[in-house]
Amino acid sequence: MYQIIHKKALNPTVVEMKVSAPLIAKRAEPGQFVILRVDEGGERIPLTIADYDRDAGSVTIIFQTVGATTMKLAAKAPGDFIVDFVGPLGRPTATDGLSRVAVIGGGVGCAIAYPVAKKLHELGAVVHSVVGFRNRELVILEDEFRRVSDEFYLMSDDGSAGEHGLVTDALRRLLDAGERYDEVIAIGPLPMMKFVCKLTKEYNVKTVVSMNPIMIDGTGMCGCCRLTVGGKMKFACVDGPDFDGHEVDFDEAMSRGSMYREFEARAREHACNLLKTEAD
């Protein structure tokens, strides 16, 4: 059992939680993830580690309430327990030798992009951050990003926060203005990562993406998280989750990601009703 020691709503659908897991906190690095189960009988879901405090023995996760499991998780309060919390899994994001980096975050993906930006900043790299959200209400981690970025661009789909437009608009402008990066690191929804990669390919800038496919065990056993990268089969859980974005077959990843959409919709409905009943 793992205790939730802190909980904060970052926006109406995104929750930040700190979970007491001293052994994981001791080992965790940016880019790695955990697999958790909320309760007995619950499903196993992967969540990328947003932060960790080695002294306090806590691991921070930031998640969007999109399905039944994240809804159940969001309903937990500080002091409550979840049954399983496994990690740190996957390979850490490679930051060695990077001196100029553009970090691109989309939506809740910013929760994973932020620790990477922070680590690069601490290592002395020049960090340009471009983050995008649908609207003002959904913006998360703005101050945090500003603190660790040499340049910061906030984009929104409707123009209610920062600039009106997509992250690719800002990135294209930077590249057109002659900015050169050792690497672009893009973390967000699959379509965003796909279009960032399409853009950076034109400018021939190496781009790393963090993939978040459906997983069960997270140790290489089930093969559910397999992707095609450079024409070869890769498992996100053990070979990733970071990959060379120019090699990833995003269309395949999107279709695999939607395999259980109907089931998920039903489960979400069911969880909604259950949580409503509990609240009554």
Added chain:
Amino acid sequence: MPNMSPKMNEMPTLSPEERSKCFSEVALGYTESAALDEAARCLHCKNPPCVTGCPVNIRIPDFIARLRENDYDGAYSVISESSSLPAVCGRVCPQETQCESKCVRGIKGDAVGIGRLERFVADRHNETHPGESANKEKNGHRVAIVGSGPSGLACAGDLARMGYDVTVFEALHTAGGVLVYGIPEFRLPKSIVRVEIGNLEAMGVKFETDMVIGRILSVDDLFEKGFEAVFIGTGAGLPKFMNIPGENYSGVYSANEFLTRVNLMGAFREDADTPIMRVQRVAVVGGGNVAMDAARCALRLGAQEVSIVYRRGEEELPARREEIEHAKEEGITFRLLTNPVAVLGDDKRAVRALKCVKMTLGEPDASGRRRPVEIDGSEYELPVDCVIMALGTSPNPLIKDTTEGLDTERWGGIVTDGDGKTSREGVFAGGDAVTGAATVILAMGAGKTAAKAIDAYIKSK
């Protein structure tokens, strides 16, 4: 006088109609009278060949003799001397190619039903002595076991009996390894595994789940924490794929994924949180026990048509005869001498068919089996909405990659001497992590052998 009937007492089973719709255990077990009748068929050979056919050399005629005298506890203790998981092995051991294949009664008629008798004795024991502990004084030495599958459980049990303070680390949220994620409920009820694990806990073995050794702690960390020896029983969990086009379409599963969703995560239950695709026409590629398990699970989930697609012939099917028979009775179609060449998808990248080619058997290959050869122009499409790849597994590289000085074979197996000793001092290994995918009983035997070697190693320090 022995019972000279040439026939083995039948094992009662659920009817194919009944069982193909549920996950209840298929084989129901002997009644007491059937067990006693079967036990009377044993001739109690002076030099019993059955014992040599058993990978862990259970004193078979001795346990059967006790059984005949209604001394069920005595029979159980004879088996326990050699086996840590009698209720499991009585169900999943391929007895027909091991002990029973050597039985003298098998020369004229059926062998003695040794596996069925073992199961009877174990079930009887678990019903009458739940969670009994053999409290043994601890010797103060700590041993870590990595992986809670058959080899790890066997190693843990033997070490605990010798007085060691044993901790088992398991990556998943439930202990049991392949016994819980792989073998389906209808072949090995999970309650049986829980009883076996409960017995170990009663003996003082500690289980730590959610612990991926190689990530949260390394093998070196375990030594630093005060463990004097480490046993690696991490199995062979990495699924193989065919590398044919379309293998990543939605609707293509590895058998590991499919079985894990069904068995470990309980996806067959209507109220399960873990989803599984409710498919109608399924092709399972492969001919081993795992392929049979996956096919029979798919059927139980409501599929209308389930096929085994295997590139060699009936004779070459590596699965146990009993499993093949059960699968056939339940209505699984066997498409033999058939090899998939591509998975075909629709515009949504979901599986719509498996493109296959017919094969014929040529000259024997390195494995001694006749090599399947494609028949030109025999390609055809098998319409399916799900494909399950059951092509075998290889060892997980996580421990190898994070443990310096641990020698492995090119294909990933950990190198050991005959007793489970690895190239690293104090590190032992056994089971599928060493041999590649094999049987529960071989893994269990390797765990027991390593327990002896660990005992000798710690005593010699």
